[in-house]
Amino acid sequence: MKALGFGKFSLLGWSDGGITALIAAAKNPHLISKMVVWGSNAFVSQQDLKLYNAVRDVSKWSARMRQPMEEVYGAQIFAKTWEAWVDGIAQFAKRPEGSICLELLPLISCPTLIIHGEKDPMVPSFHPQCLLKHIKGSRLHLMPEGKHNLHLRYADEFNRLVEDFLGH
Template sequence: MLFFFLNRYCKVTLLTRFSIFDVFSLLFVYTKTDFGPQLKSLNKERFTVVGWDPRGYGKSRPPDRDFPPDFFERDAKDAVGLMKTLGFGNFSLLGWSDGGITALIAAATNPELIKKMVVWGSNAFVSEEDLKLYNMVRDVSRWSARMRQPMEEVYGSQVFAQTWEAWVDGIAQFAKRPGGSICREQLPFISCPTLIVHGEKDPMVPSFHPQYLLEHIKGSRFHSMPEGKHNLHLRYADEFNKLVENFLEE
């Protein structure tokens, strides 16, 4: 399978299946700091992992990251285009946070390519409550050193702070759209089996977001992790990896 892991830095994973050996091929859209347990521990006999940094992130620089109104659509096109270039005819998606949004758009606009999808920590619209949460974390100098360090090691403290603030402004622009839509209108076009995972203690994504996805993606399933926060795939990696493997191999 090919997974598309997307986080607020647009990490995505895509899946494709080799018909002869029943092996799955996975594409992670990631920075290494975000998906270490998945890169290390997913079953390598069943999955082939391909890493990808979206434009403006990680090793896909230059250019610098920017956030035009269509940045999610741009990331989705880039990711699917990469998979086509690599020769994958169909695949599945795993998307975290912004990566989940990118995965939703990729699945909606390329239904013939996407076999299955897993998303967590993601939202199809921006509410006033969300805006308050985003603005609370705008200033990275107020973050703990533990939270800042991985990103500062990749980008440097100044570039990371500037990029994060630009992201806050970029995601906030959707609140000006009708219903705060990021991709609400695209959800009905998702036809692949979809698993929505939610950490009940996620401080960044209120529970009404995964519920909205569940109600508007036909045939989707919901899995709750009572102690999970936004980084549930890191904190509870073994449980998460098993959940994902079981779903994708059904």
């Protein structure tokens, strides 16, 4: 963003992209105006490891969930990449408190909107609660029917929330 000439900007991050946004906002508070994260976590718990291992084998996924990724990456590459992701994210569980960026959350000073789908199978509700607790002045919006891809499934509501938050 600096190379593009932006002095200040807002961040939106989903899932691992949300983790990236959290880290960027903590390390560059003077650059970030506002931030929206969804489907994101700052640590990996033993419960998370069980969830990740349960979806490790993509051949057991429904065709609806698997097909878009296989179309982009090819079936074999997607399967190998996903297994590598599970192996990679699991490494954080070995760190104190399973931290990915837990210790950085208090450094975030920009207004932050956390959106969470209450039916998210990948990110249990204790994760957005943790973000809310540790990011000063953050707020949480729960979507009762939302899952991990709530920005796609409920695009109109999601876009309205984000536009209202960024516009004020």
